[in-house]
Amino acid sequence: MARGWGRNEEDLGAEKEQALEEKGSSRGTRRNATLEARRRSLELSLARIEEQLAKNLIPARRQALETARAELADQLSRLT
Numbered sequence: 001m002a003r004g005w006g007r008n009e010e011d012l013g014a015e016k017e018q019a020l021e022e023k024g025s026s027r028g029t030r031r032n033a034t035l036e037a038r039r040r041s042l043e044l045s046l047a048r049i050e051e052q053l054a055k056n057l058i059p060a061r062r063q064a065l066e067t068a069r070a071e072l073a074d075q076l077s078r079l080t
Contacts, residue, residue, distance in 0.1 A: 035079065042076045 049069045056062055 039076065039079050042072055042079065046072045046076065 046069065049065050049072065053062060053065045056065065
């Protein structure tokens with residue numbers, strides 16, 4: 001490669017520093033994203049169970065759904 005066509009060493013060093021800073025800060029962000037995804041999943045499951053409870057009249061099935069709803073609500077409260 002001819003002189004002047006490549007990146008200079010200062011630019012490469014600055015890019016490495018920036019990448020390291022972003023990597024360090026992404027750990028917290030990744031954890032937050034994982035928690036947010038888990039919370040959203042629990043909320044959707046809870047909504048689906050609520051919908052099924054509204055439609056279902058069979059006592060044994062309603063009992064199972066209410067148990068599942070209580071478990072999901074507990075998991076959600078522990079997450080937040």
